[in-house]
Amino acid sequence: MDLKLKLVPVPVTDIDRAKTFYIEQVGFVLDHDVRPRPTVRVVQLTPPGSACSIVLSQGLAGLAMPAGSLRGLHLVVADVGRARPELVGRGVPMGGIQDLGGILHAGFQDPDGNTWTLQQLPGK
Template sequence: MDWKLAVVVVPVTDVDRAKLFYEEQAGFTVDHDSRVRDGVRVVQLTPPGSSCSIVVGTGLTEAPAGSLKGLQLVVPDIDRAHAELVARGVEVSPVQHFEDGDRVDGRGGAWNSFVFFSDPDGNGWAVQEAPGGAGAR
């Protein structure tokens, strides 16, 4: 039996601001924006090419806004991903890699080139280059 991660709830303070950030700046597709009942709103967004989505909304989680760290996207070309995020107005780190546990500017070896950004609430994202596009869909 396959077990597939389908949705990750991202805690935010302002649903409309988060929706705008993920759609217009991060480039995610809005799958739906639904009000399930009073106090419950679900906005599902999916990164291009991904089979896993995120959900922002109200009445979904007790986690504090901005508390989610370590969300990770995988791309075939880290330089292109960096350029796209910058062009969309995202405050993104330079391309970096890890050396002896520290983040260092510049590309690294296979699976070791990243850029980092946060959403308006401080939820933290890493974008990692997959060698030869492996793992990127």
């Protein structure tokens, strides 16, 4: 049985601010920004090279979570030592690089406080 993770809801207070952050600062690609009903908006964004996207939404009770409550989403990179300064250069406030037993991490937060981790796996 294949189980493919394709979409992760990210709870935010301001979709336009979050959309700008994820596209302009982090480098995600906009898949779509739709309003299927006047009170519903769905913005789907994909990190470059990823098969999994995130969704920013309003008006969908099934995806409602407190803004900023998502913790520790991982973005796997080939070289955290190169990726981190690139994001810093785009204005993303980043933590330092940590070595967790050969797995390298560097964290950041979106404007609502959802946390993300750049992760470099050993031998990658």
